[in-house]
Amino acid sequence: MEPIDVTTLFGNLLENAMAACSKCTNERYILLEIENQYDMLAIRVKNTVEHEVHLIDGKPVHPGRYSTGIGTLNIIHCVEKYGGSILYKNDQGSFICDILLNK
Secondary structure (H helix, E strand, C coil), rough: CCHHHHHHHHHHHHHHHHHHHHHHCCCCCEEEEEEEEEEEEEEEEEEEECCCEEEEEECCCCHHHCCHHHHHHHHHHHHCCCCCEEEEEEECCEEEEEEECCC
Protein backbone atom coordinates (compact mmCIF):
# COMPACT_ATOMS: atom_id res chain seq x y z
CA MET A 1 0.00 0.00 0.00
CA GLU A 2 1.10 3.52 -0.66
CA PRO A 3 1.84 5.51 2.54
CA ILE A 4 -0.98 7.99 1.87
CA ASP A 5 -3.47 5.10 1.61
CA VAL A 6 -2.28 3.61 4.91
CA THR A 7 -2.79 7.02 6.54
CA THR A 8 -6.20 7.47 4.91
CA LEU A 9 -7.43 4.01 5.83
CA PHE A 10 -6.27 3.82 9.44
CA GLY A 11 -6.76 7.52 10.17
CA ASN A 12 -10.42 7.38 9.13
CA LEU A 13 -11.09 4.00 10.77
CA LEU A 14 -9.70 5.15 14.11
CA GLU A 15 -11.25 8.62 13.92
CA ASN A 16 -14.69 7.08 13.36
CA ALA A 17 -14.17 4.63 16.24
CA MET A 18 -13.01 7.38 18.61
CA ALA A 19 -15.99 9.57 17.70
CA ALA A 20 -18.38 6.70 18.47
CA CYS A 21 -16.64 5.85 21.76
CA SER A 22 -16.69 9.45 22.91
CA LYS A 23 -20.50 9.31 22.93
CA CYS A 24 -20.61 6.20 25.17
CA THR A 25 -21.59 6.69 28.79
CA ASN A 26 -20.50 3.21 29.93
CA GLU A 27 -17.56 1.04 28.92
CA ARG A 28 -15.41 2.36 26.08
CA TYR A 29 -12.92 0.44 23.97
CA ILE A 30 -11.41 0.25 20.52
CA LEU A 31 -9.93 -3.02 19.33
CA LEU A 32 -7.69 -3.06 16.27
CA GLU A 33 -6.64 -6.42 14.84
CA ILE A 34 -4.43 -6.88 11.78
CA GLU A 35 -3.32 -10.26 10.48
CA ASN A 36 -2.21 -12.07 7.36
CA GLN A 37 -4.69 -14.58 5.98
CA TYR A 38 -3.25 -16.45 3.04
CA ASP A 39 -2.56 -13.79 0.38
CA MET A 40 -4.72 -11.19 2.08
CA LEU A 41 -4.46 -8.70 4.90
CA ALA A 42 -7.36 -8.83 7.38
CA ILE A 43 -8.18 -5.71 9.40
CA ARG A 44 -10.81 -5.51 12.12
CA VAL A 45 -11.81 -2.44 14.07
CA LYS A 46 -14.32 -3.07 16.85
CA ASN A 47 -15.52 -0.33 19.17
CA THR A 48 -18.26 0.37 21.65
CA VAL A 49 -21.26 2.40 20.56
CA GLU A 50 -24.00 4.06 22.57
CA HIS A 51 -26.67 3.08 20.03
CA GLU A 52 -26.74 0.59 17.19
CA VAL A 53 -25.36 2.10 13.99
CA HIS A 54 -27.89 2.49 11.17
CA LEU A 55 -26.75 0.82 7.94
CA ILE A 56 -28.04 1.53 4.45
CA ASP A 57 -26.81 -0.76 1.67
CA GLY A 58 -24.29 -2.15 4.16
CA LYS A 59 -22.76 1.26 4.90
CA PRO A 60 -23.03 3.24 8.13
CA VAL A 61 -24.99 6.48 7.95
CA HIS A 62 -25.29 9.40 10.33
CA PRO A 63 -28.47 9.45 12.42
CA GLY A 64 -31.24 11.28 10.57
CA ARG A 65 -29.36 11.22 7.25
CA TYR A 66 -29.30 8.92 4.27
CA SER A 67 -25.62 9.04 3.32
CA THR A 68 -22.24 8.15 4.77
CA GLY A 69 -19.69 10.70 5.92
CA ILE A 70 -16.50 11.61 4.07
CA GLY A 71 -14.42 9.38 6.37
CA THR A 72 -16.44 6.31 5.48
CA LEU A 73 -16.28 7.15 1.79
CA ASN A 74 -12.49 7.49 2.05
CA ILE A 75 -12.27 4.07 3.70
CA ILE A 76 -14.44 2.47 1.01
CA HIS A 77 -12.45 4.12 -1.80
CA CYS A 78 -9.15 2.93 -0.31
CA VAL A 79 -10.41 -0.64 0.11
CA GLU A 80 -11.73 -0.71 -3.46
CA LYS A 81 -8.43 0.68 -4.79
CA TYR A 82 -6.67 -2.44 -3.51
CA GLY A 83 -9.34 -4.89 -4.67
CA GLY A 84 -10.54 -5.57 -1.15
CA SER A 85 -13.85 -5.94 0.58
CA ILE A 86 -15.44 -4.28 3.58
CA LEU A 87 -18.20 -5.38 5.93
CA TYR A 88 -19.82 -3.25 8.62
CA LYS A 89 -21.98 -4.82 11.33
CA ASN A 90 -23.47 -4.23 14.77
CA ASP A 91 -22.75 -6.71 17.56
CA GLN A 92 -24.29 -6.32 21.05
CA GLY A 93 -23.19 -2.79 21.96
CA SER A 94 -20.26 -2.79 19.55
CA PHE A 95 -19.70 -1.80 15.96
CA ILE A 96 -17.37 -3.84 13.75
CA CYS A 97 -15.61 -2.99 10.51
CA ASP A 98 -13.98 -6.00 8.80
CA ILE A 99 -11.70 -5.37 5.84
CA LEU A 100 -9.87 -7.78 3.56
CA LEU A 101 -7.18 -6.40 1.27
CA ASN A 102 -5.25 -8.18 -1.46
CA LYS A 103 -1.50 -8.04 -0.93
